[in-house]
Amino acid sequence: MKNLxxxxxxxxxxxxxxxxxxxxxxxxxxxxxxxDLSTRYExxxxxxxxxxxxxxxxxxxxxxxxxxxxxxxxxxxxxxxxCVGSFVCAKAPSIEWLIGGRFLQGIGGAVCAFLPxxxxxxVYSQNKAASVIGYITTAMMVAPLFAPAVGGWITDxxxxxxxxxxxxxxxxxxxxxxxxxxxxxxxxxxxxxxxxVASAKVSWIASSKVLLSDSRFVxxxxxxxxxxxxxxxxxxxxxxxxxxxxxxxxxxxxxxxSTVATGYxxxxxxxxxxxxxxxxxxxxxxxxxxxxxxxxxFWVGAAFMHPAALFLPMFLVALSNGMSLPSMFSLGxxxxxxxxxxxxxxxxxxxxxxxxLLSVALGYLLPFSELWLFIVISVSxxxxxxxxxxxxxxxxx
Numbered sequence: 001m002k003n004l005x006x007x008x009x010x011x012x013x014x015x016x017x018x019x020x021x022x023x024x025x026x027x028x029x030x031x032x033x034x035x036d037l038s039t040r041y042e043x044x045x046x047x048x049x050x051x052x053x054x055x056x057x058x059x060x061x062x063x064x065x066x067x068x069x070x071x072x073x074x075x076x077x078x079x080x081x082x083c084v085g086s087f088v089c090a091k092a093p094s095i096e097w098l099i100g101g102r103f104l105q106g107i108g109g110a111v112c113a114f115l116p117x118x119x120x121x122x123v124y125s126q127n128k129a130a131s132v133i134g135y136i137t138t139a140m141m142v143a144p145l146f147a148p149a150v151g152g153w154i155t156d157x158x159x160x161x162x163x164x165x166x167x168x169x170x171x172x173x174x175x176x177x178x179x180x181x182x183x184x185x186x187x188x189x190x191x192x193x194x195x196x197v198a199s200a201k202v203s204w205i206a207s208s209k210v211l212l213s214d215s216r217f218v219x220x221x222x223x224x225x226x227x228x229x230x231x232x233x234x235x236x237x238x239x240x241x242x243x244x245x246x247x248x249x250x251x252x253x254x255x256x257x258s259t260v261a262t263g264y265x266x267x268x269x270x271x272x273x274x275x276x277x278x279x280x281x282x283x284x285x286x287x288x289x290x291x292x293x294x295x296x297x298f299w300v301g302a303a304f305m306h307p308a309a310l311f312l313p314m315f316l317v318a319l320s321n322g323m324s325l326p327s328m329f330s331l332g333x334x335x336x337x338x339x340x341x342x343x344x345x346x347x348x349x350x351x352x353x354x355x356x357l358l359s360v361a362l363g364y365l366l367p368f369s370e371l372w373l374f375i376v377i378s379v380s381x382x383x384x385x386x387x388x389x390x391x392x393x394x395x396x397x
Contacts, residue, residue, distance in 0.1 A: 007181045012116040015075070015174055019112025022086070022105060022167055023051060023235070024257070025147030028250035029160035030239045036160070039095040041240065045363035048236060049356055050099045054106025056352035059114055063349075064208060064342045066111075071119050072184045075111055079178060082108030083171035090164035101164075108171075114348040117329050119182075148261075152254030211336060211343055219390035220332040221347040223284075225354045226384025227291070227321060227328065230377050232355030234260070234314050237362040237373035245370050246305055256311045263315035267322020280327035284388065287324025290316040295381045298374045331391075354380065 026047070033044050058078075066074040085105030092098035151163050211217045242248045242256070267287070275283050294316030301309030333343045358376055365372040 008119075008183070011174070011177050011181050012119060014177070015079070015112050016116045017112075018082075018167070018170055018174065019109050021147045021170075022082075022109050022112075023048075025151040025167075026160070026163050027235065027239050027257075028148055028152035028243075028253045029155045029163065031243055031250065032155045032160045033095070033098070037092075037095045037098065041244070041367070042363040043095050043099075045236070045359060046095075046099050047102050049359045049363070050103040051106035051109070052232070052352045052355040052359060054103045055110045055113065056349045056356060058107045058110035059349040059352065060208075060346065062110055063114060063118075063346060066115055066118060067342050070184050071115060072178070072182050075115055075178055075182060076175060078108045078111040078115075079171055079175045080108065081105075082112075083168050083175065084108075086164050086168035086171055090161045090168065092161075105167075110348070118333065148257040149251070149254035152250035152252075155250045208342060208346060211346055214335055216391070216394045217332060217335040217343060217347075219387055219394055220328065220335065221350050221387075223384055223387025223391050224325070224328045224332060224347050225350045226380050226382070226387055227325065228351040229354040229358060229380035229383060230291075230295075230317055231321060232351075233358045233362065233373065233376045233380055234317075236355070236359035237366055237370075237376065238310065238314075240362075240366045241370045241373055242307060242310060246307065246310075248307060252307075256307045259311045260314045260318045263318030264322040267319045267324075268326070270323050271326045275327055275330075280331045281392070283327040284324045284331075284391075287320040287327075288385070288388065289320070291320035291324075291381065291384070294320065295378060298377055302371060302374055354383075 030041070030044050030047075033039070033047070034041060037044075062074055062078060082105055085101050085103070085108055088101030088104060089098055090101075092101055151160075154160070154162050154166075238257075239253065242253050243250070248256070271283060278286075294313045297313035297316065301313060329347075332347050336343065358380070362372060362376060365376075
């Protein structure tokens, strides 16, 4: 069994980074798009929903496809689709075209969320994979750390369309680098034999059936969905609460959002340093402390209009996510290692399904009261903690 190598590691970092950039880097442009395309907030909200929905559907298919046909061809195909979708968004003459472009972008961008993790799990053991995923996510957060701020600045100074031109160009560069440096890792798991490799070649329906019939995987997937659901809920509702309700500009929103990315980055550093020595279960349990504390602080700060009352609780939640998510991902893919990409894709689809539901709900509910943001976050936290309880009970660490 060999290591990934520096070149491929850097390519995986870059691929992992462009997904969060496409997801949240464009959010400060919400108001500008409303003005430029003469549309309403609930329609602009579909720009996020369409991306998440495409991610959901794409991961259900591309995860098992990567187990069947290999990581490399699926990565290349998806990145090409991402480039085309980004270009369509940049040239969109109407909100309908923009939503369609985001859907196409989301289909290609789905691999950025799950396939780099599957490549890591192909090569490393469970605890080592959690550590490596933590380091990859640490490095990949450097770009999203600045993406909303840069996106807000581009929107204020030039046009929101230039963000999508930039994403299309970055995607094209990654296609070239992936073609040059990514080798096929399917079947390289430690101890992989002919039976293991053959089982990875079954249809996506069969692999999904195996995973969804395993209560250990389902519990872990629910835990992940609730945890990331808090983040998706914040992505969906924070632009409205911060800019429409509390008067922040696109640039100011981007600057404050960097506190969230900083929390996630810090948590990833902790995960990368301690996951291998502490183990996945301990890291997940430790991550619940700032997670719950952040949820409480959302309600404590609900009566205050200062941006800190909105972003500092999310800093704690992001810190928790950074600490625990690499271990959650590694644990979910370790239930049936021969279906690592399928597991990552199915879990990612469930997470995205939660994100789609939250973004649609908040698009309609927030104009009535910004308290709906905190209600949705609390529901997602309850889902995460329920999944954690079942995960610990079923796996008996």
